[in-house]
Structure formats: C-alpha cells, structure tokens
Amino acid sequence: MNNFERFPVRTGQEPPAIKRHHTPRYYAHRVRESLTTRVSKLICAIFLIILLVVGIVFFILWLSLRPHRPRIFIQDFSVPGLGQPNGFENALITFNVTARNSNQHIGFHYDNVEGSVYYKDQRIGYIPLLDPFYQEPKNTTIMYGVLSGATLTVNSQRWMEFLNDRTQGTVIFRLDITSNIQFKVSTWDSKRHRMHASCAVGVGTDGSILASYRNKRCPVYFT
Ligand SMILES: *[C@@H]1O[C@H](CO)[C@@H](O)[C@H](O)[C@H]1NC(C)=O
Numbered sequence: 640m641n642n643f644e645r646f647p648v649r650t651g652q653e654p655p656a657i658k659r660h661h662t663p664r665y666y667a668h669r670v671r672e673s674l675t676t677r678v679s680k681l682i683c684a685i686f687l688i689i690l691l692v693v694g695i696v697f698f699i700l701w702l703s704l705r706p707h708r709p710r711i712f713i714q715d716f717s718v719p720g721l722g723q724p725n726g727f728e729n730a731l732i733t734f735n736v737t738a739r740n741s742n743q744h745i746g747f748h749y750d751n752v753e754g755s756v757y758y759k760d761q762r763i764g765y766i767p768l769l770d771p772f773y774q775e776p777k778n779t780t781i782m783y784g785v786l787s788g789a790t791l792t793v794n795s796q797r798w799m800e801f802l803n804d805r806t807q808g809t810v811i812f813r814l815d816i817t818s819n820i821q822f823k824v825s826t827w828d829s830k831r832h833r834m835h836a837s838c839a840v841g842v843g844t845d846g847s848i849l850a851s852y853r854n855k856r857c858p859v860y861f862t
C-alpha cells in the first residue's frame with residue numbers, strides 16, 4: 640500500500656496560496672461590512688422596539704375600550720295574587736330589572752326595550768318597557784314592568800298549573816329582556832346587535848321572588 644495514493648495527484652496549476660498578510664483594502668472592506676451589519680442590527684432593534692411600543696399602546700387601548708356587554712340583574716319579580724284560587728281573573732306580575740353599562744368609554748344606544756314572561760317555555764306576557772334611549776358609560780337604568788289584563792295571557796288552566804307548582808314551594812318563570820343595541824365609541828357607532836337577557840326567576844308560595852334569585856345576573860347573549 641502506497642502512502643501517496645491517499646493524496647490527489649496535482650496536475651494543473653497550484654491553487655492560490657492563502658493570504659497571510661491582508662491588504663488595507665481588505666481591512667477597509669471588513670470595517671465597512673461590520674458597520675453595515677451593526678447598522679442593520681440597530682435598525683432591526685429600533686423596528687422591534689417601535690413594534691413593541693405600538694403593541695403595548697394597542698393593548699392598553701383594547702383594555703380600556705374592550706366592550707363589556709350590558710349587565711342585567713333581576714332585582715324583583717312578583718305574582719301578588721298567587722295564593723288565590725281564582726287569581727287568574729285579575730292576575731298581575733310585576734318585575735324590576737336593572738341594566739348596567741359597566742364600560743368606561745363605551746355608550747349603548749338601546750332601541751325599544753321589551754319584556755316577555757315565559758312559563759314552561761310558553762310566553763304568557765309581553766310588555767314594551769322603554770323607548771329608545773342612550774345609556775352613558777357607568778350608568779344603571781331601571782327597567783320596571785307591570786303585566787296584567789291584556790298584556791298577560793293566563794287562563795284558569797294555566798293558573799291551576801301555577802297553584803300546583805306552588806304546593807311544591809316554587810313557581811319558576813323566565814323573564815326575557817330584548818332590544819337592539821349599538822355600541823358607541825366616541826363618534827363611532829357599531830352596527831345593531833339583537834340583545835337577549837334571559838332571567839330565570841322563582842317565586843315562593845307568597846308570590847314574591849325567592850332570595851336565591853334576587854340580584855342574580857341574567858345571561859346576556861346576542862344574535
Ligand atoms: C328597582 O330596583 C332598584 C334597585 O334595587 C331600586 O332602586 C328601585 O327603587 C326599584 N324600583 C321599583 C319601582 O321597584
């Protein structure tokens with residue numbers, strides 16, 4: 640085995656020798672190159688910092704402008720004549736709901752606000768509650784309704800069902816508050832959103848709201 644076989648045989652010209660002593664031009668070039676990388680690094684850093692600052696500003700804006708949906712609470716609900724066997728003849732339901740705008744900077748334009756009362760998913764009453772109004776940030780508006788006569792459709796059979804539930808201690812109703820809402824940020828108005836608040840409410844044997852349902856927040860959803 641010949642040692643020379645491991646090395647390629649050189650036939651053509653010798654490759655250029657590695658430069659050990661660099662020319663001034665070479666150094667100038669290197670300095671220029673490192674300058675360019677430094678400048679581009681700097682530009683990159685400045686760009687990233689600007690991006691970060693803009694991001695933080697938008698995050699803060701978003702935090703302060705982030706719209707909270709209306710907070711609807713059931714304050715009171717009562718069916719005063721619930722104890723009477725023939726109560727359906729002059730049946731009465733009263734309720735009191737508060738709607739809070741908890742936003743700092745966002746107002747709500749409400750269209751007409753309507754209240755409906757359901758019993759076992761059947762609507763037994765309907766009443767217009769409020770005309771269109773603008774709700775300022777941090778405002779709480781009371782929505783109070785009285786259902787009787789034409790606004791309440793309770794026949795004797797339905798009333799018997801109430802009385803039947805009453806013997807168990809609780810009659811469960813559902814109060815729905817609906818409206819269309821536009822969010823107002825400064826001078827900009829969003830499009831209209833259909834709002835539904837759905838309040839489950841139980842009344843006791845005396846026809847007044849049970850403590851466990853009072854001051855409860857009603858789920859609000861939009862369609
Ligand atoms: C409705 O409830 C609110 C809050 O509890 C109360 O301030 C207001 O007086 C009530 N209104 C009526 C008419 O009951």
Ligand SMILES: *[C@@H]1O[C@H](CO)[C@@H](O)[C@H](O)[C@H]1NC(C)=O
Binds near residue numbers: 772773774775779780
């Ligand atoms: C909330 O707004 C309503 C409707 O504009 C107004 O009548 C009521 O006084 C306001 N409430 C408060 C606490 O500012």
